[in-house]
Amino acid sequence: MDNKTACRVKVTGLVQGVGFRPFVYRLARRLSLSGFVCNQRDGVVILAEGQKEILKKFLVLLKREAPPASQIFRIELKEVSPVGYSSFKVAESRGKKEGELFVPPDIATCKECLSEMADPANRRYRYPFINCTNCGPRYSIIKDLPYDRPQTVMTEFRLCQNCSREYRDPADRRYHAEPIACPACGPEISLRHKNVTIKTGDAALREAIRLIKKGRIIAVKGIGGFHLVCDAGNDAAVKRLRNRKKRPIKPLALMARSAKTIKRYAVLSAEAEKLLTGPRRPILLLRKKPGKNNLSAALAPDNNYYGFFLAYAPLHFLLLEGGPAILVATSANLSGEPVICDNNEAEKKLAGITDYFLTHNRKITNQSDDSIFLSFENKNIFIRRSRGYAPLPIITKVKFPAALAFGAEEKGTFAFASGHTVFPSPYLGDLQNYENLQFFEKTLDCYQRFFRIKPEFLVADLHPDYQSRRSAEEMAKKKKLPLFLVQHHKAHIASVLAEYNLKEPVIGVAFDGTGYGEDKTLWGGEFFCGSQQKIERVGSLLPFPLPGGDQAVLQPWRTALGLLHATFGLKIPDLKSLEKIDRNQKTSLLKTLNKNYPFIKTSSAGRLFDATSSLLGLCHQQTYDAEAPIRLQNAAEKAGARLPQFKPYPFTMNEDVDSRLIHAGMTKLKKKGILQIDWRPIITEIVGELQGEKNTETIAARFHLTMAEIIKSACLNLSKKSKINSVILAGGVFQNYLLLKLTMEKLTGAGFSVLIPEKIPINDSGICLGQLLIAKSIF
Numbered sequence: 151m152d153n154k155t156a157c158r159v160k161v162t163g164l165v166q167g168v169g170f171r172p173f174v175y176r177l178a179r180r181l182s183l184s185g186f187v188c189n190q191r192d193g194v195v196i197l198a199e200g201q202k203e204i205l206k207k208f209l210v211l212l213k214r215e216a217p218p219a220s221q222i223f224r225i226e227l228k229e230v231s232p233v234g235y236s237s238f239k240v241a242e243s244r245g246k247k248e249g250e251l252f253v254p255p256d257i258a259t260c261k262e263c264l265s266e267m268a269d270p271a272n273r274r275y276r277y278p279f280i281n282c283t284n285c286g287p288r289y290s291i292i293k294d295l296p297y298d299r300p301q302t303v304m305t306e307f308r309l310c311q312n313c314s315r316e317y318r319d320p321a322d323r324r325y326h327a328e329p330i331a332c333p334a335c336g337p338e339i340s341l342r343h344k345n346v347t348i349k350t351g352d353a354a355l356r357e358a359i360r361l362i363k364k365g366r367i368i369a370v371k372g373i374g375g376f377h378l379v380c381d382a383g384n385d386a387a388v389k390r391l392r393n394r395k396k397r398p399i400k401p402l403a404l405m406a407r408s409a410k411t412i413k414r415y416a417v418l419s420a421e422a423e424k425l426l427t428g429p430r431r432p433i434l435l436l437r438k439k440p441g442k443n444n445l446s447a448a449l450a451p452d453n454n455y456y457g458f459f460l461a462y463a464p465l466h467f468l469l470l471e472g473g474p475a476i477l478v479a480t481s482a483n484l485s486g487e488p489v490i491c492d493n494n495e496a497e498k499k500l501a502g503i504t505d506y507f508l509t510h511n512r513k514i515t516n517q518s519d520d521s522i523f524l525s526f527e528n529k530n531i532f533i534r535r536s537r538g539y540a541p542l543p544i545i546t547k548v549k550f551p552a553a554l555a556f557g558a559e560e561k562g563t564f565a566f567a568s569g570h571t572v573f574p575s576p577y578l579g580d581l582q583n584y585e586n587l588q589f590f591e592k593t594l595d596c597y598q599r600f601f602r603i604k605p606e607f608l609v610a611d612l613h614p615d616y617q618s619r620r621s622a623e624e625m626a627k628k629k630k631l632p633l634f635l636v637q638h639h640k641a642h643i644a645s646v647l648a649e650y651n652l653k654e655p656v657i658g659v660a661f662d663g664t665g666y667g668e669d670k671t672l673w674g675g676e677f678f679c680g681s682q683q684k685i686e687r688v689g690s691l692l693p694f695p696l697p698g699g700d701q702a703v704l705q706p707w708r709t710a711l712g713l714l715h716a717t718f719g720l721k722i723p724d725l726k727s728l729e730k731i732d733r734n735q736k737t738s739l740l741k742t743l744n745k746n747y748p749f750i751k752t753s754s755a756g757r758l759f760d761a762t763s764s765l766l767g768l769c770h771q772q773t774y775d776a777e778a779p780i781r782l783q784n785a786a787e788k789a790g791a792r793l794p795q796f797k798p799y800p801f802t803m804n805e806d807v808d809s810r811l812i813h814a815g816m817t818k819l820k821k822k823g824i825l826q827i828d829w830r831p832i833i834t835e836i837v838g839e840l841q842g843e844k845n846t847e848t849i850a851a852r853f854h855l856t857m858a859e860i861i862k863s864a865c866l867n868l869s870k871k872s873k874i875n876s877v878i879l880a881g882g883v884f885q886n887y888l889l890l891k892l893t894m895e896k897l898t899g900a901g902f903s904v905l906i907p908e909k910i911p912i913n914d915s916g917i918c919l920g921q922l923l924i925a926k927s928i929f
Contacts, residue, residue, distance in 0.1 A: 153201060153202075154199055154200060154201065154232045155199070155200070155201075155202050155205060155229070155232065156185070156197065156198065156199040156200075156205075156229070156230050156231065156232040156233070157197075157198055157205055157209075157227055157228065157229050157230060158195070158196070158197055158227075158228045158229075158230050159195070159196040159197075159198065159209070159212070159225060159226070159227055159228075160193055160194075160195055160196075160224075160225070160226040160228075161193050161194045161195075161196065161212070161222060161224075161225055162192060162193040162222075162223050162224040162225075162226075163193070163220065163221045163222045163223035163224065163252060164219070164220055164221040164222075164223075164252045164254060164542060165193060165194045165220055165221075165222065165252075166189055166193075166194065166251075166252065166254065166297060167253075167254035167283075167288050167297050167328065168217050168219040168220045168254050168257070168283065168284070169217045169219070169220075169282070169283025169284045169323070169325075169327075170194055170216070170217055170220050171187050171188070171189065171194060171240050171320075171325075171326070172240070172283055172320055172321070172322070172323070172325045172326075173215070173216065173217050173220075174187040174194070174196055174212070175187060175238060175239070175240050175320045175321070175325075176321065177208065177211055177212065177215065178196075178198060178208065178238040179238055179321075181200065181204050181207065181208055181211075182200065182204070183198045183199060183200040183204065183205070183208060183238055184198075184199045184200065184235035184236060184237055184238050185197040185198045185199050185235050185238055186235070186238065186239050186240070186241040187238075187239075187240055187241065188240070188241035188242060188243055189243040189296075190243060191251050191296075192251060197230070197233075197235075198238075199232045199233070199234070199235055209225075209227070212225070213225070217283070217284050218260070218284065218428075218429050219254070219257045219284060219285065219429045221252075221542070223545050239320070240320040240325070243296070251295065251600070251601060251602075252542065252543060253288070253289055253292065253295070253297065253541045253542075253600055253601075254288035254289065254297070255288055255289050255430070255537070255538050255539060255540060255541065255542055256286075256287050256288050256289055256290050256373045256374060256462075256518070256537055256538060257284070257285045257286060257288060257429045257430075257538070258285060258428075258429050258430070258431040258460075258461075258462035258463075258538075259280070259281070259285050259286070259461075259462065259463065259464050259467065260282065260284040260285040260429075262282065262284070262323060263280045263281060263282055263284075263285055263286075263464070264464075264467060266280060267280050267464055267467070267468075273312065273332055273333070273334075274332055274333070276352055276355070276468060277331075277332060277333050277336075277464065278339050278355065278463075278464045278465040278468060278510070279329070279331045279336050279337050279464060279510075279512065280331075280464050281327060281329045281330065281331070281464075282323045282324045282327050282330075283323060283324060283325060283326065283327045284323065285429070286327070286329045287329050287373050287512075288329075289516050289518070289540065289541055290373050290374050290491075290514050290515065290516050290517070290518065290537075291303045291304060291328075291329060291512070291513070291514070291515055291516075292515060292516065292600075293515050294599060295599070295600055297328060298328065299328045302328050302329070302515075303512060303513040303514075303515055304328060304329055304330075304331070304512075306513075307331060307335055307336050307337065307512075308335060309330065309335055310332060310334045310335035312332065312334070313330050313331065313332055313334075313335055313336075316330065317330050333351075336512075337510050337511050337512035338350055338351055338510060338511060339351065339354050339355060339465065339508060339509065339510045340354050340508075340509055340510065340511075341354035341357055341358055341506060341507070341508055342497070342506065342507040342509060343505070343506050343507070345497060354508065355465075355468055355469070355472075355508075356472070358370075358469065358506065358508045359469060359472040359473040361505070361506055362379065362380060362381055362469070362473050362474065362477070363381065363473060363474065365380070365381060365384045365386055365387040365390075366380070366387070366505040366506060367379070367380045367387060367390065367391050367394070367503070367504045367505050367506075368380070368504060368505065368506045368507070368508050369482050369496055369500050369503075369504040369506070369507045369508070369509075370465065370469070370479075370508045370509075371491075371493070371496070371507075371508065371509045371510055371514075372463045372465065372466065373462065373463050373514075373537065374489065374491065374514065374516075374517050374518040374519065374520075374536075374537045375481065375482065375483075375488075375489035375490055375491040375514060375517045375518070375519065376481075376482030376489065376490050376491065376496050376500070376509075377405075377479040377480065377481065377482055378391060378395065378478070378479075378480050378481075378482045378500070378503065378504060379405075379469070379477050379478060379479050379508075380477070380478045381473070381474045381477065381478075382402075382404055382445050382446060382449060382474065382476040382477055382478045383444050383445055383446060383474055383476065384446065384474075385446040385447065385448060387446075387478075388402070388446040388448045388449060388478060389446075389448050391478065391480075391503070392448060394502060394503040394504075395480075395485070395503050396485060397480075397485070397773075397774070398773050399451060399452065399773050399774065399777060400773065400774035400777070401449065401450035401453050401455070401456070401457055402449050402450070402457075402478045402480045403433050403457045403458075403459065403478070403479055403480050403481070403520065404445075404449065404456055404457060404458050404459075404476055404477070404478060404479065405458075405459055405460070405461055405466060405470070405476070405477045405478075405479035406458060406459075406460060406461070406470070406475065406476050406477075407460070407461055407467060407470040407471070407475070408460070409423050409426055409427055409460065411475050411476065412426070412436070412458050412460075414439075414443070415438065415439055415443055415445060415456060415458075415476070416436035416437060416438055416439060416455075416456050416458060417436060417437045417438075417439060417525075418436060418525075419525060419527075419528070421525075421528050421529065421530060422434055422436065422525040422530060425523060425530050426458070426459070426460055427460060429538070430521065430538030430539060431459055431460055431461075431462035431538055432459060432520060432521035432522060432523050432537075432538060432539075433457045433458065433459040433520050433521065433522045433523070434457070434458055434459065434522075434523050434524075434525050434530070435455045435456075435457050435522065435523065435524045435525060435533070436455060436456055436457075436458055436525050437454060437455055437525075437887075438450070438453075438454055438455060438456055445476060449478070452781055452784060453780065453784055454783075454784050454787050454788075457522070459479075459520060462538075465508075465510075466479075481519055481520070482496065482500055482503075482504075483499075484499055486579065486580060486583050486586070487579070487583060487585045487586065488517060488519075488578070488579055488585055488586055488589040489517055489518070489519045490517075491514035491517035492514070493507075493509050493511075496509070516593070516596060517589075518536045518537040518540060518576040518577075519534065519536045519537060519576070519577055520534075520536065520537055521534055521535055521536045521537055521538050521539050521577075522534040524885060524887065526887060526890065526891070527891070529906075529908065531885070531890075531906065531907075531908070531912055532907065532908070532909070532910060532911040532912065532915075532916070533885060533911055533912070533913065534561075534577045534911060534915060535563075535574060535576065535577060535910065535911055535915060535916075536576040536577040537576070539576075540574065540575060540576035540577075541573060541575070541576070541597065541600065543571045543572055543573045543574075544571075544572045544573075544574060544649070544909050544910065544919065545570055545571060545572075546570055546571075546572060546648055546649065546651060546919075547570065547651035548570070548648050548651050548682070548923060548926075549569055549570055550567035550568065550569065550570075550572065550922055550923075550926055551567075551568075551606045551607070551926065551929060552566075552567070552568045552603050552604055552605050552606050553566070553567045553568075553605050553606060553607050553608070553609065553922055553925065553926070553929075554566050554567075554603070554605040554607075554608050554609070554625075555567070555608075555609045555610070555918040555919075555921040555922045555925070556608065556609065556610040556611070556618040556619065556621060556622040556918075556921075557575075557611070557618055557914070557915070557917060557918045557921070558611055558616070558618060558638065558914035558915075558917055559580065559581050559582065559611070559613065559616040559617060559618055559914075560580045560581075560582075560663075560775070560914060561577065561579075561580070561911070561913055561914040561915040562577075562578035562579055562580065562581040562586060562590055562618060562915075563575050563576075563577060563578055563915045563916075563918055564578075564590070564593075564594060564597075564618075564918060565918035565919065565921075565922065566597055566598075566601055566603045566605070567603075567922050568601075568603045572918075572919060572922065573597060573601055573603075574910065574918055574919070575590075575593050575594070575597060576593065577915055578590045578593060581616070581617040581618055581621075582617060587617055587621075590618075590621070591621075605629075605631060606631070606632075606929070607631055607632045607633070607634060607925060607929050608622050608625060608626050608631050608632070608633045608634070609622070609633070609634045609635075609636055609921040609922060609924070609925035610622035610623070610633065610634075610635055610636070610921070611635070611636065611638055611641070611665075611666070611917075611921070612635045612636060612637045612638060612665075612666050612667075612668070613638065613665065613666035614666070619635070632929070634924075634925040634928050634929070636920070636921045636924045636925060637665070637666070637667065637668055637673075638662070638665025638666060638673070638914075638917065639660035639662060639665050639667075639673050639674070639676045639678070639687075639881065640660075640678065640685045640687075640920070640924060641917040641918075641920035641921045641924060642658075642660045642662065642880040642881050642916070642917055642920060643656070643658030643660055643678050643680075643685055643878050643880055643920065644682075644685060644919070644920030644921070644923040644924050645880065645907060645910055645916050645917055645918075645919040645920035645923070646658075646878045646880055646905055646906070646907050646920075647681070647682050647878070647920070647923060648682070648919045648920060648922070648923040649907055649908070649909050649910060649919065650905060652681070652682070652876070652905075653681070653682070654681065654874075654876065655679060655680060655681045655872065655874050655876075656679070656680070656681070656874060656876045656877065656878050656905075657677065657678070657679055657865050657868050657869065657872070657874050657876070657877045657878070657902075658676075658677070658678035658679070658680070658685065658877075658878045658880070659676075659677055659678075659861055659864075659865070659877060659878065659879050659880070659881075660673075660674075660675075660676045660677075660678065660880055660881045661674070661675055661676075661755035661756070661857075661861075661879075661881045661882075661883035661884060661889075662674045662675075662676075662754065662755065662756055662880075662881030662882050662883055662913075662914075663703070663754060663756040663757070663882055663883075663914075664696070664703075664752050664754045664756070664757065667753075668687070671693060671750065671751050671752065671753070672696065672750060672751070672752035672753070672754060673687075673690065673752070673753055673754070674691075674752060674753055674754025674755055674756055674757065674881075675690055675691030675753045675754055675755035675758065675827075676689070676690050676753065677689030677690065677824075677825060677864050677865075677868060679868060679872055679874060682923060682927065683927055684927070685924070687824060688824055688825060688868060689824050689825030689826065689827070689864050689867075689868065690753040690824060690825075690826060690827070691753045691754075691755060691758065691826070691827050691829060691860075692753070692826050692827060692828045692829060692830070693751040693752060693753045694709075694712055694713055694716050694751060694752065694753075694757075694758075694829075695712040695715070695716065695743070695749040695750075695751055696708075696709060696712065696749055696750050696751065696752045696754075696757060697709065697711065697712045697739055697742070697743065697749050698739075698749075699749075699750055702757070702760075703757070703760070703772070704771065704772050705770065705771055705772070706757075706760035706761055706763055706764040706769060706770060706771075706772065706778045707728065707731045707736070707764045707770040707771075708739060709757050709760055709761035709764070710728070710760075710761040710762075710764035710765045711728075711736070711739055711740060711743065712743065712749065712761070713758075713761045713765075713829075713833050714765075714833065714837070715740070715743040715744070716830065717830045717833045717834055717837075718834075718837075720744055722740065723837055723841065725765065725837065725840050725841070726767070726840070727764075727765060727766055727767030727840055728764070728765070728767070728770075730767070730770060731770055755857070755881070755883045756776075756779065756881075756882060756883050758829060758857075759778065759779035759782055759857075759883065759886075760772075760778040760779060762782060762836070762850075762853050763778035763779060763781055763782040764778065765833075765836060765837075765840065766782065766785065766836075766840070766846050766849055766850060767846070768781040768782055768785060768846070768850075769781045769782075776882070776885070779883070779886060780886075782850050782853070782854075783850075783854070783886050783887070783888050783889070785846055785847050785850035785851075786847065786850035786851040786853070786854045786888055787851075787887075787888055788847045789847045789848060789850070789851035792848070792851070793851050793855070796848065796851055796852045796855055797852070797855075798852065798855050798856040798858075798859040799831065799832040799835045799836065799852055799853070799856040800831040800832070800835065801827055801828060801829060801831050801832055801856065801859075801860055802827075802828040802831060803825060803826070803827050803828070803863065803864065803867060804823070804825065804826040804828065805825060805867060825864060825867060825868065827860050827864060832853070832856055836849055836853070854886075854888050854889050854892060855892060857889055857892075857893075858889060858892035858893040858895075858896050859896065861879075861893050861896070861897070862893070862896040862897055862900055865877050865897060865900070865902060866900060869902070875901065875902060875903060876902065876903045876904075876905065877897055877902045877903070877904050877905070878904075878905050878906070879893060879894070879904060879905070879906050880906070880907060880912060880916070881912070881913070882912070882913040882914060884906065884912050885912060885913060890906070894906075
């Protein structure tokens, strides 16, 4: 004892439900330390006694060898006097009842479980629900906290003697693995057809594989919900799925067993592979490899990218082991609704889409769709934050009061904040849809129970017609809380300010769809200057009419005619590319435009991309979100190596900006105006090239180049006045790989430091963090 010392270690982060205590136990025993490890509400506490040098090694290995699904946010260390423990043990949970609590997300099946599942001598051989403390369902099965088996759906399955022994042995990998199960005591799969169970267990699995090989469509119940599955190499099956799901063009998600398989079909960087093979298993948007392959051409038509993810549930691995190497695995839902997770609902709603149901009797309490990233250069950009990430928090250096942000509308999310911790919800869909709104309310109730944050204020989008704002207003009235309204695009920029805790002023570029502006027009192609204290709009694209309002979003040809009318007046040129538009509708709209009908105006960059896509004849009617700009991007990327030869189209900038408005601290001065970029010279030249039958790919490429040049020129103009050298890029338009690449190259080439969101989605799903930051400065 004379040479012994002791330390108390408090580990905060995702350290519960991920095998952290058994890991600490095994590590301490390996190093011959004594003491204990236990859970308390806000982390894991370790009391370790031993030789000083051994304790130092223990602390190093604690971080280096931590379970792959864990995330350590903070380690607090305190030297204490040795007590004289004779051994190291896992102690009962203790300590305070309040404090931060991090709920584990669902985690992909680990290598050890996969090895056991493939071993004929193992009692879990080919068992579709194998898991341990390092993997398996978490968030999707939790009913309430603390995260113990009786508080999960697994309480319906009584442990057998063997599972019970593993569950209680600290040296076992399944010590307190709450979803622990085996064929003797756990859930079971079944294959159903026309509301009748035709096979169960392994026989159901083998029959499902046979049916997939024959070209059948099967609804497969996974971790967070159902997938619609078929053979990705069977063209007839893929087309049948599209027809039944009424999804004619939108790319279908693809599932593979290994990164090696994916590399046959798509370009996979080292950074992308690391993300793809990690414990979260999101969908990754990857550039297609050139040339033909054995996959159906109907998987992602007119698109340069595949959406791939690796199997993450044991059932996925078993299907791929015996079936095709690549499976379509798209979310099982009716268009625009949340992913289905209930067996009865699935059979009711999907009966006209799928041929069979491969389901099971483990309930899903909290459904979540697959997360999505865009593989971009040496980064991976969040598109959708959901399964594998929610309900994990974002840790910021900004300290927030207890608050709740209600997010946007089309890509619904909310976020609770308290201190340095922000808990974003999973992706909840378009809140105009009643089922999504119910999903929103259910998830909001779940987060309130889990995290026990009592907001001091609420914050919502400025748009008066957003359902998210209405929900915030109802709660504010019911709970008598202050409600702050934040402009949509300011929130985009503020989200990045909060993520990086930027203290200095920045130029913010928000290129997005439409958002309600402070001047009651629709913004979306905006330039801002400001800091965490205040953000001012200092520039925008020249506003243009949006004929039909929301209808113009679905029918980009309307916006295209609006741009032509704004550019050419009554002398709108005839273009072959617009010949497919219904003649009567086109004539009617032109008559209305010629009468100078007061259509609402927008400065939206997203709508400018939509309209250009229509002008080029690429997309007049959108069948899914962002179809028009995606088709425009795909055309531009086909220009390939010729792109550096092109010159941007001409544009003009009105530089009538009060320089005092764009300095840090911006005083309340009356604006002389804001910097406006006039896009009409661009449209004029595009029309000329279309009349001269210029190659569509060339025009699309030049348009992208021009938009990047506009951003660079505007930032240089604003930087000259403000001396600001940092630029934030945010908004849904920057999901466009080519535009983002060109813009970042031009800005960095001009000497700017460029920041984009990394912990949050770059689109509307990421604005909650910015709403919280702006409201905090008001509160």
